[in-house]
Amino acid sequence: METLYTAIVSNVGGRDGDVKSLDGILELDVKRPIEMHGEGGKPNPEMLFAAAYSSCYNGALMAVAERRKVILPEHAVEVSISLNKDGNNMSLSGKITVKAPGMDHEELQQLAETAHAVCPYSKAVKGNMDMKIEVMV
Missing domain, CATH: 2.20.25.10 (N-terminal domain of TfIIb)
Incomplete structure (x- = not known):
């Protein structure tokens, strides 16, 4: 490596x-x-993590679209990171929202799922925190 x-x-x-x-x-x-x-x-730490994650994930999303020769319209990626408490235990959870007005919902969903599979941040949190993916067209 x-x-x-x-x-x-x-x-x-x-x-x-x-x-x-x-x-x-x-x-x-x-x-x-x-x-x-x-x-x-x-x-705060969650805000900084969300900023870094959204930047990395959006880069992965654009790379996936380019490889598939899909025209990705003007879009935005929002990442929310929550700090959760369960008794004395703390954990993180989050949500990735991809907003691409005018794009086909299913096509955007497939791009979003593939980007989640290849994004280094998504790989890092896989199995360690609950991350949901939502697309909005």
């Missing part, structure tokens, strides 16, 4: 701290959301 890229990001202060990439490109404060009795107003 060939490593194409490695991101190194550190955190100081946990959910109420800051994150910074080794190369200095990413540097921001993170705050616990209001829903978790925090002050909010800043990114």
Whole structure:
């Protein structure tokens, strides 16, 4: 296996701290959301994960469409990530929503499922968190 890229990001202060990439490109404060009795107003780990996942997944979706020679209209990929609590156990769950107005529903569903099978983030969470896929045309 060939490593194409490695991101190194550190955190100081946990959910109420800051994150910074080794190369200095990413540097921001993170705050616990209001829903978790925090002050909010800043990114949080679930938000950052959803941003990264949606970018990776959309890249996979566009690559799958290109390989299949399917014209993917202007579209958007939303990823929601939820932090769940069951007693003392915490877990993540999520949903991928692909919005491509005007596209055939079945064709978009097939593209979305294939993208989920090849996206590195989807592979990483497979079997570890519940991820649903929804398409909207």
